[in-house]
Amino acid sequence: MFLLPKGNPLFENLAATKLKLPEVMTKLSSGGFTGYASFVFQNSTTILVFESGKLISVLLEQTNGARQSGFEAIANLAELMVTSSSGALNVYKLSKDLTMCIHALLQGEILYKAQELKLIDIKALLEKIKTDQLNGCLRIYTEDRSAMIFYKAGNPLGFFHDGSQDIETSSTESQKIAGMPGAKIDLYATQSVEELMGLDLLEVTNIQKIWETAVARHQAEIEKLSREREERDKKSTALKLMELEEQVKAIVTEYVGKVGRGIVDKEIGDRGGNACLIDEVGSAAFLAGIERAAKLLISSTNIRQMMEKLNQTILMAKTEI
Amino acid sequence: MEQLFELFAQINPIDLIQLIFWGLAGAVSFYFSIGNARVWTSISIGFFLIFLSQAYAINPWVHYYKLSAFHYIIGTVAIMVITHGFLEYYVFCRTFEISGKKIVVFVSTLLILIASGVFLIVNPTPSPNTIRNIRMIENAIWVFLSIMNIELIRKVYVAIKDSAISKGFIAFGVVFVCIFLWKGSELYLQIFQWDKDWQDIIAIMTEETSDIDQYPMRVMISQTVNKYAGLLSGFSVGGTFIYIYRLLK
Structure with a gap:
């Protein structure tokens, strides 16, 4: 899972298994929350990205790299919250622009994927980002290190690299990684904040129903296991x-x-x-x-x-x- | 006391020995009933009652006809109680059911004896002929219940033959064979009116004659069997209870 900037932490390490997903969603949504919530379980992490209380993207990534998004991710998150023995919820408040970039990173349009840096004219690429007024994220990485540059309308919002907690203004680390042998890039683009505001997964998804189904299924599973054990x-x-x-x-x-x-x-x-x-x-x-x-x-x-x-x-x- | 010595002097030595054996058997069986299960209580009380029924020989008041009749009634109750005990044992072997209390056996036996006593008291004094009839009924009941008990004992033995007590039942089988011969021989004499009681009755009270002289051998054999089988019965009962007592200790 990507390391994401922490911005302003609202909650950290809340016991996810003791929470109810509909209540968490309602709280974040009704509070007009902007930022992301991450549910960290033993074998997976789910990121929910909110823009002014609207759920604009959900991504569930397992430790083996398998990814799910949207309804499927929400359903699995509910399942994990009900069935897991441990898990943590972290909620980080971010600016609208950075949140947009996080969305781009998670679910944006992939313009480049695992492109070797030495085969790319990086200067031309950066120029193109600027001229196309791209909203998104450029990820530069090697086998063991990575850095991200977030863009809004072609202008860099900030730099973020593994090991850091928040957005930085210095590009030193990014340049260092870019200079390493075997460095690669991913480029993700997304719509503008205004366009993203038109999306709200909470409107098209019945979280309450998903939760109840997960609870009922888990209950049935427990009862079945209990019966079998009996x-x-x-x-x-x-x-x-x-x-x-x-x-x-x-x-x-x-x-x-x-x-x-x-x-x-x-x-x-x-x-x-x-x-x-x-x-x-x-x-x-x-x-x-x-x-x-x-x-x-x-x-x-x-x-x-x-x-x-x-x-x-x-x-x-x-x-x- | 003098009367008692006189009475002893009049008793046939065989009858006296038989009485002593029954006394011992009665004591052993009564002692045995104290610390054992209810089933054994019925059996041992029954055998103890045989002693009481035989004790008429030393009863100084036996010339009272009602008391004499009561001895025979005790004998009848004895075999009924014994049979009840063996029947319960047989039921236990088939169903493994043990029910009831010892006190019920004691009280029931006592009540039957009291009722029999009352029956004799409220009725006219029995004549020697009536007493003989009562004795004959007693013997008939003994004979048929002995056969029934031999069959019950056989069945019980088959059911428990690998148990420690099974040999004790073989001993009880021998006891009932002896009793069958003892009572059966007496009943045989009574049925053909060759018994001493009838001879006494016809000698004193009736004009009837007896054909006893025509069958001296039969009478002699029956009387001998009666004497020795009676002796063996008492002896075997005492021995059996001592044997079972040892098996169960």
């Missing part, structure tokens, strides 16, 4: 309970004989299923039932041993399940 947990618990039931049957059968299985089945059945084995009250009642039945079949010494084994097995299972 199902998984249920299955896993049922499996563990079955294993425990078999262990209990094996212990009782070992001491009581084959009728032991029937006794366990009956005691479990009386208590509404094998879930009683891990329930505090249920397991106590179950063990009491087994002991009572065993008294008719085996010696008290064997009953003691059997009950100890059963208690240990059930206790272990309780900690696992």
Whole structure:
């Protein structure tokens, strides 16, 4: 994502996931805000450019370089705000002219793209910008450095380069980068401020609806995941309970004989299923039932041993399940 | 006291030994019922009641006909309570259901005995013939319920044969075979009117004659079986309870 001049910061590092997009939009729009808002998430950044409260451009760029704009970008932003665990909102107030240049940089018409500087007559290009009274941005960059020159009606508004916080009046850095081997340029043009004022994405986009859809989708996703997890947990618990039931049957059968299985089945059945084995009250009642039945079949010494084994097995299972 | 010694002197030694065995069996079974489940309470109370029913031999007031009849009624109640116990055990083996309280068994048995006593009190004094009839009914009930109990015990054994207590049920099976022979032989004599009671009755009270002299061998065999099977019954009951007590401790 481009580094943009910060101008006058209104808010920085607000927790984006705690905000509601329609409220943010309304606040910026109704306040006649000019500048840009950036939503920074782990894998993407979204820039919303406002001119006098009108949303003139939206650009979402992912860390892998993929870009989205307009409605698609807004929808994805809403999605990110709802689903992300962390994110930050920064709001920077800029002049109308600079905002226009930011718009040009983000969504303007591309006149040149990745043109090697040594193949271009830079003086002629700068002359052309002046004579065409271009509104836009010239970006000069190498592999690891970049600088931007913003133009209004062909005249430079200021210079901005990575590492700086705001617009500068000195062109030294830009010239330095331009002199580097392998330097390239991009040239973006845009309409004038007056023409841009005719655009307002907020008028053609139902932010509230987009937000509600994102929230509903996220809610549905959470519910689905929760249901799936519940199902998984249920299955896993049922499996563990079955294993425990078999262990209990094996212990009782070992001491009581084959009728032991029937006794366990009956005691479990009386208590509404094998879930009683891990329930505090249920397991106590179950063990009491087994002991009572065993008294008719085996010696008290064997009953003691059997009950100890059963208690240990059930206790272990309780900690696992 | 003198009367009691006189009474002992009159008792047949075999009957006395049998009574002592039943006394021991009754004591063991009653003790066994104290610390065990309700099912065992029915069975052991039943066997304890056999001792009471047999105790007429040493009862100094047995010449009171109503009391004599009461001994036989106790005997009938005994086998019914025992059968109830085995039936409950069988139900447990099939359904693993254990319900009810011990106190209900004690109280119910007591109420039945009281009701029987009241029945005897409110009715005319039974004649020796009536007492014999009551004794015959007792024996008939014992014979048929013994067969039923042997079948119940067989089924219980099949259900629990790999349990520690299963051998105890084989012992109970032996007990009921002995009881069947003991009571069955007496019933046989009664049905053909070869029993001592009938001989006494016809000797004193009727003009009837008996054909007992025509079948001396049958009578002798039945009387011998009755004596020794009775002896073995008492002995086997005591032994069985001691054996089961050891199995369950």
